[in-house]
Amino acid sequence: MNIAILDDYHGVAADYADWSKLGPQAKIKVFREYLPEAERAAALQSFDVIVIMRERTPFPAALINALPNLRLLVTTGLRNNAVDLAACKARGITVSGAPGAADAVTATSELAWTLILGLFKNLCTEDVNMRRGGWQTGMPLPLAGKRLGLLGLGKLGQAVARYGKAFEMDVVAWSPNLTPERAQEGGATYVSKEDLFATSDVVSIHLILSDRTRNVVDAGAFQAMKPTAFLVNTSRAGLVDQDALMAALRHKRIAAAGLDVYSVEPLPADDPIRQLDNVVLTPHLGYVSEDNFRAYYVNVVDAIEAWAAGKPIREL
Incomplete structure (x- = not known):
């Protein structure tokens, strides 16, 4: 049984589980x-x-059909939109989740809240400027009294809502099915999608990516936002129209964005978003x-x- 472990960026897979349980017939190769x-x-x-590991490496039909020996695909997590399940089923390949x-x-x-705090307090810019010899180069913003708009109010959205309340923010929310x-019940006030973008001082995204929610944050949403507002995305890049996001940041239609997710991951070294001075970027650390x-x-x-036991x- 030849086993490949992909995307072990931190080099922890071998130490975090007892792989010897699989017996001497299991030959394991780790791709860091x-x-x-x-x-x-x-x-x-x-x-x-x-x-x-999650959706780090996509498995579309073309790749699945190019792997003649593949019999089992195990994904961390219990949902993976980057795997073509129909192609796996057609090939008789078992796909199992690992919570x-x-x-x-x-x-x-917590990461979403870290990005929010970093944006309001101009943290990354001040850190860079301090190392360059600067002193008080920006004006931090208070969170108390500001409006936190949550796109999605599931478990993640509710957790961020609690942080917002603790910081005395006005917390509002919208999603396609929210009432x-x-x-x-989730700790927020319901508003329309239009009102959320138009009135929020920071919008934090906590939706599941689907055909219904893809590009839910589009050019119109950015146009409606305050020029002083922030956008935070720790969910999926596909929820945001990336061209519209780049235009909004470049032309200062919004003040800044905190991003943990990208259309291409790992984010290419030459991606233009790395050059913007009004973004806080983290390398998909949310999970x-x-x-x-x-x-x-x-x-x-x-x-x-x-699976080996049938x-x-x-x-x-």
């Missing part, structure tokens, strides 16, 4: 570096089992924590073990 698309099929030809730890929601909501009653990764890899091993678990 991201495999470029042009190299994937050749690099993965010999593997029966491939373990992927993370209970702190995954906490980790992501005033559910918003109130990254030791507890979460330990849970992922322990559950990955369990999924492979169950009793696959958590099939997607």
Whole structure:
């Protein structure tokens, strides 16, 4: 049984689970570096089992059909929009999920709040300027009394709403299925999508990407936002029209953005967004924590073990 573990950027997969449970027949190769698309099929030809970290490496039909030995694909998490499940089913390939730890929601909501604080307090710019010998080069903004607009009020949105309330912000929310009653239960006031963009001092995105929500933040949304407002995205890049985002940042239609997710990941070194001075950028850290990764890899091993015994678990 040849097993490939992809995208182990931190080099922790081998230590975070007991892979010896799979027996001496399991031959494991860890790929720490991201495999470029042009190299994937050749690099993965010999593997029966491939373990992927969330949506870091897409598995479309073309790649799946180019891997003749693939029999089991295990994804961390219990949902992966980057895997063509229909193509896997057509090939008879089992796809199993591996859940993370209970702190995954906490980790992501904390990162969203870190980005919000960084934007309001001009933290990254002040840090750079201090290292260059500068002193008080910007004017930090208070959060109390400002409006926090949440696109999505599920578990993540509700966690961010609680932080907003703790900082004495006015918290409002909208999503396609949200009602005033559910918003109130989640710690926010329901407003229309139009009002949310027009009146919020910071908009934080917490929606699931689907055909219905793709590009929900479009050019019209940026046009409606205050020129002093911030956008924070720790969900999925596809929720935001990336061309409209770049235009809004370049032309200062909004003050700044805090981003943890990108259309292409890892973000290319020459991506133009790296050159903007009104962004705070993090490398998709929302779900990254030791507890979460330990849970992922322990559950990955369990999924492979169950599949090898002819009793696959958590099939997607």
